[in-house]
Amino acid sequence: MRNIVVVGASVAGLRAVETLRREGFEGDITLVSGEPHAPYDRPPLSKQILTSEIGPAELQYREIDWFAQQEVTLRLGEHAEQLDVRAKRLRIGGQWLRYDGLIVATGARARKLHTGRALKGIHTLRTIDDALAIRESILPGTRVVIIGAGFVGSEVASSAASSGAQVTLLEVAETAMSRAVGAQLGHVFARLHEEFGVNLVCKARVTGFGGNDRVQFVRLADGWELPADLVVVGIGVEPNTEWLSDSGLTLDDGLLCDDTLNAGPETVYAAGDVVAWPNAWWGGVMRGEQWLVAADQGMHAAQNLLLGRARARPFSTIPYFWTDQYGCRIQVAGRTDLGEAVSLIGDPSQRPFLCAYRHGNEITGVFAIDAPRAFATLRSRMQQHRGFATATEGVSALADAD
Ligand SMILES: Cc1cc2nc3c(=O)[nH]c(=O)nc-3n(C[C@H](O)[C@H](O)[C@H](O)COP(=O)(O)OP(=O)(O)OC[C@H]3O[C@@H](n4cnc5c(N)ncnc54)[C@H](O)[C@@H]3O)c2cc1C
The missing domain is CATH 3.30.390.30 (FAD/NAD-linked reductase, C-terminal dimerisation domain)
Structure with missing residues (x-):
């Protein structure tokens, strides 16, 4: 293998690149990123970024010089558009790029709430640009409505409340964080929100938004119209697999891999939030949405790509995540x-x-x-x-x- 391409330059993609060099791979490495920024840490986007003045540079994993020193070609702001596994090439900006080995680490994007109208002041949160736009609008007294009390929504509620905003957190389920921790412990989060002055409303189904050019209210299924200056939608993620749609790889809530993170062809591995794989510890196929799982998979996929299919090792893990709230x-x-x-x-x-x-x-x-x-x-x-x-x-x- 003389030429490895890694698509997606977040934690999984970066860990893959670091591992390739650490394991002694001396060939060409290209790291392709759909975002214009050098690889950065995502968890602070709903935490420190919203509550302090820190900017993109402080979240960067590596100085830009590091990529040059490691002889890694960094292609920022470019999207992989198509994959042709038979010819071992992918299309970027209309041009084909050949590879001997490929690691898919395209992660996931925030799911949108489709209500028909695009109004200013309605945000999702996945990228640094999303976070900076949200931060700009959170001021003392701002009426912030957050849709979804999963970990991103709950963290935004915590951050906005600490900045003096009036926060309402809407959740369609019976309680907060129930997908992550079950209903029994979801009540712990409900109490936390209440203690810090966030108005958590459960069993609340959003049906639309109102306003002329900017959002002015959120409409619920029971007809309630909740005044809002800023809306943050945190209703989960969707894996970024569209560019693989005619590749022949198996897509099923993510890119389906085997237990070694191999996607089918011998030279294609995958890592991070985009991957659905049989996790032996879990006892079935799962897709992680946790930073540590993505980081570990990045390293593992790179090692397995270098080892080759016959020697590739299974990836089994106990999922772990942390969240900082209040x-x-x-x-x-x-x-x-x-x-x-x-x-x-x-x-x-x-x-x-x-x-x-x-x-x-x-x-x-x-x-x-x-x-x-x-x-x-x-x-x-x-x-x-x-x-x-x-x-x-x-x-x-x-x-x-x-
Ligand atoms: C606000 C927020 C807070 C979080 N907090 C926590 C936390 O506290 N604890 C925790 O465990 N986890 C947390 N997470 C989850 C964690 O950040 C993710 O699990 C992790 O970022 C996944 O990394 P990844 O490398 O798989 O993909 P991602 O981080 O999703 O990155 C994928 C990258 O690939 C790029 N890409 C997509 N398609 C293409 C394409 N076709 N061509 C080129 N590039 C492409 C994307 O633009 C993106 O830059 C948080 C996530 C968010 C959004």
Whole structure:
């Protein structure tokens, strides 16, 4: 292999490039990015970027010189438009670019709410440009309506509230964050929003927006019209796979790969939010939307591409994500959709709080607020399949580890 192309220059794509060089690959590397910015960190977009003056340069993973030093050709602001796996080439800006090895890391984009009217003041949040536009509009007293109380929506609510905005958070489900942590613990988030003055409205279905040129209100299914100066839509993501539509690769809520992150042809691997793959730990096909999973997959896909199909290793992981809301560090690992939640530190109305999701004696998931050390201990017990039979046993296992 003399020429590897990585498409998508966020955490998965960048980790892939770093790994290729670290593993001694000396051939040509091209990193293609649809965005005009050098690779940057996305999680701060709903956190520090909205609450402070920091700008794009502070989020950059690498100085631009690093790419030149590593002899990586960085193609910023260019989209891969089509993939021809038989001829091993992809089309960018109307020109074909050949590759010997390809890593697809095109991630995901924010899902839009299709209500027919495009009004100013309605935003989604996925890129640095989105975040800067939102920040500009959040002022003390601004009426901010956020649609979707998943982790991006909840973090924006927290950031906007800390800037003095009047925040309403609309959620179609019974409670906040329920997709990520289940309904049982979703109430923890509901309480947090309430404590910090955010008006969380659940079972709220948005049907449209009103205003002339700029949004003035959000309309709900029950006819309620909620005044708004700024709307942020946080209703999940869609994987960026359109450019692969006639490639012959399998697309099914992402680019379907095998357990080694191989997409079918020997020379095509994939990593990050775009990938659906059979995760042995999970027990089925999943698509991650977590920073750490994307970073690990970037490294793994690069290693497997260099190893070749016969020696490629499976990628199995316990999904992990963190979220920062109202000054609290919240961490979640594993499966929160299985078993019952057992409190081991505090109770859901307190901080710190730690609970294990338990199925039989097995720990399937861990959830913590402001308890990072205990979280790490419990996560490693989960990894080692060292569960516990009773909550008391779990509490004393934590105390022993301490
Ligand atoms: C606001 C926000 C906050 C977050 N906070 C957290 C958090 O606290 N904790 C956590 O675990 N995770 C968090 N995440 C999720 C995390 O950022 C993602 O899981 C991670 O960014 C996925 O990385 P990726 O490399 O797979 O893809 P992405 O970050 O989605 O990047 C893909 C890149 O590929 C480019 N691209 C797409 N199509 C093409 C094409 N055809 N040609 C060229 N380039 C293309 C895109 O423009 C983009 O730059 C957050 C995400 C957001 C948006």
